[in-house]
Amino acid sequence: MTDPVTTLTAFAIAEFAFKKFFESSVGKLGEKFTQTALTKMDELHQKIWDKLRRNPKATEALQEVEKGSKDHLNKVAFYLEDEMKDDTEFAAEIRAIAHEININRVQDNSSQTQNIYGGKGYQTKMGDNNTNQFGDTHNYYGTPPQS
Numbered sequence: 808m809t810d811p812v813t814t815l816t817a818f819a820i821a822e823f824a825f826k827k828f829f830e831s832s833v834g835k836l837g838e839k840f841t842q843t844a845l846t847k848m849d850e851l852h853q854k855i856w857d858k859l860r861r862n863p864k865a866t867e868a869l870q871e872v873e874k875g876s877k878d879h880l881n882k883v884a885f886y887l888e889d890e891m892k893d894d895t896e897f898a899a900e901i902r903a904i905a906h907e908i909n910i911n912r913v914q915d916n917s918s919q920t921q922n923i924y925g926g927k928g929y930q931t932k933m934g935d936n937n938t939n940q941f942g943d944t945h946n947y948y949g950t951p952p953q954s
Contacts, residue, residue, distance in 0.1 A: 817888035820905040821880055824851040825872050844911035851904045858890050858897060859883070 826848060840848070859865040865886035871879035891898035 815902050815905045815909075816884075817891055818881070818884035820851070820901055821855065821872075821884040821887050823848055823905050823908045824855050825880060825883070827852075828873050828875055829877060839913055840908070841911040841913060844908045847904050847908045847911070851901060851908065854897075854901055854904070855883075855887060858894075859886055862886060 827845075856869060859869060865883065868879045868882035868886065872883055891901070
């Protein structure tokens with residue numbers, strides 16, 4: 808099994824660091840992450856800024872991301888990945904911070920309801936990502952039929 812800390816990509820790390828610039832409000836972000844995670848996001852953001860500020864193109868991309876440009880997030884991730892390859896200690900440090908953010912997500916406590924009408928199942932999830940799923944319900948008692 809791979810270590811989850813080493814599998815975090817530069818894009819995922821950049822996304823955590825700049826997430827607050829893409830959320831509609833800080834309150835929404837607080838519903839998805841614990842206070843510990845929000846603090847770690849700020850720490851991660853600062854470490855990335857400190858590392859990339861020497862590169863003028865990276866600085867420009869960072870400024871655009873902070874204005875809400877998701878397109879520039881890919882550029883930040885590109886520059887971040889280069890720095891992570893060159894400085895393994897820095898890479899390990901920011902991966903560890905991103906991992907802490909990831910494990911401090913707020914648990915999804917939304918509700919899910921399924922209603923069966925005439926053999927057709929209608930499933931609705933209420934919460935952050937409201938989704939509706941429609942489909943037939945297949946109940947098998949014993950061994951399912953072979954296709």
